[in-house]
Amino acid sequence: MFRSIRNLTRLVRAGRVLARHDALFPLELRGEMPAALLMLLAAAKLRMPWEERAESGEEPAARLATALEALGPSYIKLGQFLATRPDIIGADLARDLTRLQDRLPPFPMAQARETIEEELGQPIGAIFASLSEPIAAASIAQVHKARTLPDETHPDGRDVAVKVLRPGIEASFARDLDSFHWAAELIDRAYPPARRLRPVEIVETLAESVKIEMDLRLEAAAMSEMAENVAKDKGFRVPAVDWEHTARRVLTLEWIDxxxxxxxxxxxxxxxxxxxxxxxxxxxxxxxxxxxxxxxxxxxxxxxxxxxxxxxxxxxxxxxxxxxxxxxxxxxxxxxxxxxxxxxxxxxxxxxxxxxxxxxxxxxxxxxxxxxxxxxxxxxxxxxxxxxxxxxxxxxxxxxxxxxxxxxxxxxxxxxxxxxxxxxxxxxxxxxxxxxxxxxxxxxxxxAPETRLEEAAAGAAQLGRLVGQLPTLIDRAERMGRFFSDSIDEQGLKLHPDSTDAIARAQKKGAYGPAILWAIAGAALALLVLQLV
Structure with missing residues (x-):
């Protein structure tokens, strides 16, 4: 109950921001809207004394992008994600939303230094010889240029890029994602045609993506994996990760000239x-x-x-x-x-x-x-x-x-x-x-033949693992057989009269010969194996 009230309040607030930017419904459709909906929309657009005046862009995508930027980091990510869903919002709007800029004002230098020292467990002076002001800031993190302290490999130090998460961003995203998930569940229950679009799964995919972005160690791992993949490729490479100066909320990597x-x-x-x-x-x-x-x-x-x-x-x-x-x-x-x-x-x-x-x-x-x-x-x-x-x-x-x-x-x-x-x-x-x-x-x-052989070998290995499990499967089958036998001995086997008549007719015709019994047993065993594998 409290979750519903909390999320409904958040979504209504977001709806008001969208309405004030003329992004809740396209202006082009106003002529087709009923009077009651127009009155509701006008009420949603009313500006409270503490709210800034919203300036509407001329194009629908511009209005929506401006509104999403006003709503903050979670909605910027949502807009970027909707740009991948032309099946939901239409190809034109999806194309326009790809222009949504993930740029926000930087957070204070003091907070960045505090995060770095807390995550790496040392004062800034013991980590870097210098740390610049932010050179780029997005919805989740901002980037600084730094120079490492001298060491045996680099007597003069080396330039690195330091990515730092925004303070409180995890809690902010958790609240908004819960609202998105609640809305998706509501849509899934109340509007069956939308189930084909898997709204809940889409929100979960967005949440998984954001979860990776919130742990910079996972981003570092992704860089490391791709670096191994492309190590022998020409024309493309990945910056090296400085694992010594990387933590959950701080990522340090090679500076790219x-x-x-x-x-x-x-x-x-x-x-x-x-x-x-x-x-x-x-x-x-x-x-x-x-x-x-x-x-x-x-x-x-x-x-x-x-x-x-x-x-x-x-x-x-x-x-x-x-x-x-x-x-x-x-x-x-x-x-x-x-x-x-x-x-x-x-x-x-x-x-x-x-x-x-x-x-x-x-x-x-x-x-x-x-x-x-x-x-x-x-x-x-x-x-x-x-x-x-x-x-x-x-x-x-x-x-x-x-x-x-x-x-x-x-x-x-x-x-x-x-x-x-x-x-x-x-x-x-x-x-x-x-x-x-x-x-x-x-x-x-x-x-190619060698690839087919590799796939065949992989299939043989899987079959070998299945064969290795046969003793266990047989043991389970024997236990099931004893269970059914004991149950029949204690309670008797009861069949519907129509079933007994059908069996009797089949016996007279010889329908249950050995071949049929073996086929039934084989099908049952196959079904059992499929369920247990």
Missing amino acids: GIPASDREALIAAGHDMKRLGTQVIQSFLTHALRDGFFHADMHQGNLFVDQAGTLVAVDFGIMGRLDETQRRMMAEILYGFVLRDYRRVAEIHFQAGYVPYTKSIDAFAQALRAVGEPIFGRPARDVSMGRLLAQLFQVTEQFDMKTRPELILLQKTMVVIEGVARHFDPDHNIWESAEPVLKAWMMERL
Whole structure:
């Protein structure tokens, strides 16, 4: 009860902020609203004496972005997350929300120093030779430049970046996420059609993402894992983590001397090959997603630098995506199927993966996929978006009862961002030409005999583990048999008269011969094994 009142109060407060920014309902729909709703909306927009005046932007996305920024860090993250959900808010609004800036005023230097000293257990002077004022501030943390104390390896010290969480941010997010979860549960119960969109699961996915961002040790671990994955790759690298000066609320890493990817003019002036950079960012992302199943899910221009050698260096690993083997295969085959315009194959993949129910027509689904794919071919390369293709694909799947896949939505959102980076480098970049070699190479590798042998070996190992469990399974079966035998001896086995008549008729016809009995026993054992494994 108290939770409901508390969360309802918070959401009403948020609704008032949205209403005051004309972001609760589109201005364009006011003419269609009933008078009662318009009166309620006007009341919500009334400004209290202590509230600042809200300035409405001209575009719906501008109004919504301004309102979310006014609501604070949790709602900024919510807005960024909604940008990954075109199936909920529409493709246009989702595209516009990708422009939502995660920038807030920095918190005081004294609080940053206090957090660093508390987390690392030493005075600042015993940790760093110098610590700058904040050089960047976002909703969850801010970054400082520091110089380490001299040591044997670095007699003059070395430059590092120090990321520090905002004070009280964990409690603030916990309160708002509880409100989001309460609202999602209410929607799930009260509006059955919305269950296909999995609102509760979406909020849980957001909460898991935020949880990782709130523990900077997990971000450091993500950086370390990706650094191992790309150690032998050319054209892309990850900053080294300074584990000695990293804790839950403080992350220290190698300082990157490079040009921000957002500064195109500076990159050109430095002589970097912009076409190559466009290709590199696409191929690096696809390689991470397909080969490793682990990708940077927030790789926009602000989180990328280009060093002197022309290597892309990524930072800010708070949001990461993972794909299992099935998801990777599905993504590769879907994209490659569109490249080949093999819509039947793309449809088959969806059915094989269980994403579309077998009760639907595979031919009708292939026809719907053709309606998505054909319009993109023959258009100028700069107008063709792989990410938007996937967004349209997810919209089409709604009529075929495909449930929302949060991990694929995150992948699609990241692809839109990556494409934006590639075309920022090279406005005429052909996304498909860059992607095809990576997709083709991965497909060939998965179809290679040695890969099939590895998969067969993995299957044999799994079968071996099952065989090793057979004595235990047999023992369980014997105990179950004794239980049923004792139960029958004590109470007798009672069957419905219709059942006894059916058995009698079958016996007269010889229907229960040895082969049938063995088949029934085998099916029962298989069912038992499936339940116990």
